[in-house]
Amino acid sequence: MQTHRLFSTAATILGLTCTAARADVYMELGINKRYTQSSGLAVKFDSGELNLYLRDGNIILAPCTSDPQLYFYPPHLFCPLGITGFVAWGDFNRDGVTDANQYWSIDAVVGAQIIAPSFPQECALVSGPPSKLPRPLRVFRDGAVTVFHDLRSPQVIQYNIAVYEMIRRYGSVRQVETIVTTGAVTVAGNLSVTVSGVDFPVPVVVQVPVEVEVDEETGLPIPVYAETWAESMRVAMQANAQISSVYTVGGTENAIVLTELIPNGNDLSLNMQINLGTPPAGGTVAAVVPINSLNTTAGVLISSPAGALKQMNEELVTGRYIFQFPSKQSPTTIPVNLAVTIVPNLDAFNSNPRQKGTGFRFTSGVFSEGYYEMDPRVLNNITWTGNDATNIIPGDQIYFSILNQSESRIEFPPTVPQTPVLLANPAVQNYTLPPGFFDVGDQNILDLRYQRSLGFTRSSFDRSKREFRMNVKFVDSYLG
Incomplete structure (x- = not known):
């Protein structure tokens, strides 16, 4: 059993409280569990996690039906403000897909006020109710977001938003592989995606036709951007029996995501690669292929779900959890402590x-x-x-x-x-x-x-x- 107590002066606590009240800080902690019932009295534990998400700063989107885009455009009927911001780095809307290098119609931006971005090594779970959960626990992911706003004004300001996430998993975990597409097609033809790994002794190649229309006024081709041809690629992969028998094919916008149907450990050789097909599609996409995927969630196979649930129940109990984050004042020497309580x-x-x-x-x-x-x-x-x-x-x-x-x-x-x-x-x-x-x-x-x-x-x-x-x-x- 491990416990850890924090001692702070009244002045420090008061100072942080006042600062936090002015800042746009949001922190959520979840103890999440999933069960499957197979008969009237048989309910089995599948998986669980401890999930902490913290954000200091915020992006407020304006009403717009054409977000996001890879280029700047002025206001129009369905996007009254037009493009006002450029996201240089990060996934600000938490959809699991990077928003980097995209233009958005943004109403307002609030940068980080008290938490310093991009110091995951300074984050920790430092205190919690008595349990077997190890602490301090330092397994945080940096999800910092950088955005430039307002592009309509002569003074464009860079805003940095602090985002940190910690996930501690229990039970079997399905492997997730993600590829983020990029590039525009301006000459009709085929793109191809090759899926390889342990489940595919012979790599599976899927051809995806891309049609390109011509602007009647200018006579120039209308570019087909990644968000569009990625959707065509997802549909084609879903229709492939070899792929869909082992993985689900998902994702949104320009991301293609493979998720294991049944947890079976982690396949380090799993990969998706996008190339030009036969006949090849042309345009700026040619300059960015091949594109390879990343293992976004490592697969884990647990032989005893009951044992995983026992561990989770012994480690994660109700009570007050205190987390430590780097301050903007001095990221490596002055921490900011934030608490959240989990109830039954x-x-x-x-x-x-x-x-x-x-x-x-x-x-x-x-x-x-x-x-x-x-x-x-x-x-x-x-x-x-x-x-x-x-x-x-x-x-x-x-x-x-x-x-x-x-x-x-x-x-x-x-x-x-x-x-x-x-x-x-x-x-x-x-x-x-x-x-x-x-x-x-x-x-x-x-x-x-x-x-x-x-x-x-x-x-x-x-x-x-x-x-x-x-x-x-x-x-x-x-x-x-």
Whole structure:
């Protein structure tokens, strides 16, 4: 058992508090768990994590339908401000894709006020409630963002935003490989993507045709930018049976992301490479190929999920956690201490050995060979138990959705953009799935997610979440 206490003078605490009140500092800590139910009483732990995210500074986007772009443009009907900012580095919108070298319509920017960017070695979890969690814990990632604003004025200012993230994982982890595309195509032809690795003894080559239109007024080709041809590449890769049998293909904008379907360790040889196809596409893309991918999340295979859950429960407990970050005043000598409190939360049926027979589980329907069966032609009332006054609080939210088997898309509700159903309140214990959205024979994943957003100060939040899932098979029943 390890504990660590911090001692600060009253003047230091007061000074940091006053400064933080003026700054745009946001910090969230989440203890996140995912479970899968395979029968009436069998709920298995899949994976979990301790996730800390801190940001000092902010970018406020203006209404604009054409963000982001690779070039500057003036105001127009659907983008009243036009381009006002240039992101030189970082992923400011937390979508997992770098926003570097992109132009955006930005209303305002607030730079870091008290936390110094790009000093991950000075960040640490220094104190927490008594548990087996090692501390100090220094496994932080630097996600600093650099943006220039306002491009409409003669004085363009560089803003630096501090972003730090720490993730400690438990259980098996699916490997994630990401390639960030770049370049414009101005001559029609093919691009190709080659996927290689342990799962592909013979590398898989996918050809992607790129059509280029000509501007009727100027007679010049209209460039096809990476955001467009990357989407064509994602679609082509999804349609390839060899790739889709092992990985989901996802990503947004100019990023292509492979995510392992079933955790199977980490394949260091996994790679995506973009090249010119046959016949080759032409244009500025020719100057930037080949483009290779990066291993963005290392895969981990854990043989004992129960052991991983035991470790997680022993390390991550409710209580107050204190983190240390580098100050702008003196990054290496004067730390800024920020705290957040984790409170009791919902957990799965039989996941706590001290409270056998309690916890969340789905209570309706019939399971067969690990699948929850529903007839897609009738109303299906899905019920559950375990969310009650002992583990939910006002402000918690509960979301219902049904995913495709690869978990890359929400099949229900069929909204654009993809958004799960937000239920009325966190105490709700049922949802009725209407008929007509699926076919007999479909297999999907039902996902019920509890999301907490509990603020303890103006800048620190408990953002823990729980996901409860079932593999679903739609069948032809007597009722249908």
